[in-house]
Amino acid sequence: MNLAGYSLLEGFDGRFQKYEITSVREGDVLSIMRWRNAQIDALRQKTPLTEDKQLHYFREVVFPTFEMEEPPMIILAFLKQGKLIGYGGIVHLDWESRRGEVSFLLDPIRTEDKQFYGQELGIFLSLLKKLAFKQLELNRLTTEAYGNRLWHVQAIEANGFLREGILRQQVSKGDELVDVYLHGFLSKDFEKNEY
Numbered sequence: 001m002n003l004a005g006y007s008l009l010e011g012f013d014g015r016f017q018k019y020e021i022t023s024v025r026e027g028d029v030l031s032i033m034r035w036r037n038a039q040i041d042a043l044r045q046k047t048p049l050t051e052d053k054q055l056h057y058f059r060e061v062v063f064p065t066f067e068m069e070e071p072p073m074i075i076l077a078f079l080k081q082g083k084l085i086g087y088g089g090i091v092h093l094d095w096e097s098r099r100g101e102v103s104f105l106l107d108p109i110r111t112e113d114k115q116f117y118g119q120e121l122g123i124f125l126s127l128l129k130k131l132a133f134k135q136l137e138l139n140r141l142t143t144e145a146y147g148n149r150l151w152h153v154q155a156i157e158a159n160g161f162l163r164e165g166i167l168r169q170q171v172s173k174g175d176e177l178v179d180v181y182l183h184g185f186l187s188k189d190f191e192k193n194e195y
Contacts, residue, residue, distance in 0.1 A: 147179035
């Protein structure tokens with residue numbers, strides 16, 4: 001199995017200042033597991049992950065997609081000065097319709113300052129849009145964000161994603177039912193505002 005990264009990313013420059021997106025690496029997997037377990041309230045995940053399950057998932061599901069022409073997902077490491085600070089990518093890819101859903105999670109320490117979080121999410125989204133619309137030639141990116149993290153919803157909207165709907169009391173988080181905010185961003189909007 002090739003662990004060198006997604007063949008689709010060949011020639012892609014995913015850097016901005018001190019930040020970079022690149023194919024997720026085997027050494028990132030356990031940090032990602034810890035971050036997911038610490039922020040389970042922000043995810044579709046219902047129960048904490050174990051090391052065995054996490055390693056199995058990446059080895060059997062994620063890494064085999066690296067050489068696919070049309071992978072169902074593209075999972076990326078988000079680096080600052082070469083150090084892993086988060087991860088995300090494009091999941092639920094529909095190549096025929098040329099669309100996918102944004103996935104994003106930062107190291108929980110980096111979420112404490114909401115303004116700084118918004119800045120780093122913005123950098124990630126800018127790099128991801130460049131990948132999606134320039135490299136992969138997708139037409140549409142979508143997001144789903146939970147109402148128990150309105151600061152995250154605001155950061156998505158501040159980065160050009162248009163709110164397309166709210167699914168009221170859609171998801172159980174803790175002891176409450178929370179709304180799910182749906183957003184979209186089109187390739188034509190990226191072309192207008194290309195950096």
